[in-house]
Amino acid sequence: MPDDIPDTAPNLEDVNYDELSEFFEKKGAVELISLLDGEGYRFDEIDDLLDVSRGYLNDRRDEAVHLRLIVPDQAYRDDSVRRVWTLTTLGHYLRQRMRHLGVTESHERLITARREYEDRKGDFLDWVDDPESIEAYAEDMRAGNRVHPTEFPAKIQDLFRRIDHDRF
Incomplete structure (x- = not known):
C-alpha cells in the first residue's frame, strides 16, 4: 500500500468492544457514524446536519477517532482542499450494519424532516411578520x-x- 494512503483495516483483536459499546450509548454517537460516508464531511457540515450540541459532537468525534471509527481526511471541493471526517473500515462495517437495520435510512429521513421543518417554519415566520x-x-x-x-x-x-x- 502506498505510504500516503492510511491502512484503516481493523485488527479485530485490538478493538475494545466495551468502549465501543459505551460509545454508541452516548448522545450523538449513532447519529455521527450514521451520517458519515466515504465522501466525508467537514465538521461544520456535521454540526449543521445533526441535532446534537457542538460540545457533544466534539466529544463524539474525539472518541470515534480514539476507537478508530473515523479519521481526518482531505477532500477536493470548490477548487480547494478541505479537511473532512470520514469512516475507517471498521466505521464502514458498523455503518453497514446500521444500514441493514434501517438506522441510516431513518436518520436520513429525520435530517430531511428537520430541514423541511426549518423551511416551513421560515415561511410561517415570514407570513406572520x-x-x-x-x-x-x-x-x-x-x-x-x-x-x-x-x-x-x-x-x-x-x-x-x-x-x-x-x-x-
Missing part, C-alpha cells in the same frame, strides 16, 4: 372560506389527492 396577511387570513376564516387546502405546499396537496384516490 406581515400584519395584512394575518388580517386577511382571519377575515377569510371568519367568512367560512376554505383557506387551508390551497395554502398547503404542493407536495402535501398532492399527497392528499393520492390518499383520496387510493382508498382501500
Whole structure:
C-alpha cells in the first residue's frame, strides 16, 4: 500500500468492544457514524446536519477517532482542499450494519424532516411578520372560506389527492 494512503483495516483483536459499546450509548454517537460516508464531511457540515450540541459532537468525534471509527481526511471541493471526517473500515462495517437495520435510512429521513421543518417554519415566520396577511387570513376564516387546502405546499396537496384516490 502506498505510504500516503492510511491502512484503516481493523485488527479485530485490538478493538475494545466495551468502549465501543459505551460509545454508541452516548448522545450523538449513532447519529455521527450514521451520517458519515466515504465522501466525508467537514465538521461544520456535521454540526449543521445533526441535532446534537457542538460540545457533544466534539466529544463524539474525539472518541470515534480514539476507537478508530473515523479519521481526518482531505477532500477536493470548490477548487480547494478541505479537511473532512470520514469512516475507517471498521466505521464502514458498523455503518453497514446500521444500514441493514434501517438506522441510516431513518436518520436520513429525520435530517430531511428537520430541514423541511426549518423551511416551513421560515415561511410561517415570514407570513406572520406581515400584519395584512394575518388580517386577511382571519377575515377569510371568519367568512367560512376554505383557506387551508390551497395554502398547503404542493407536495402535501398532492399527497392528499393520492390518499383520496387510493382508498382501500
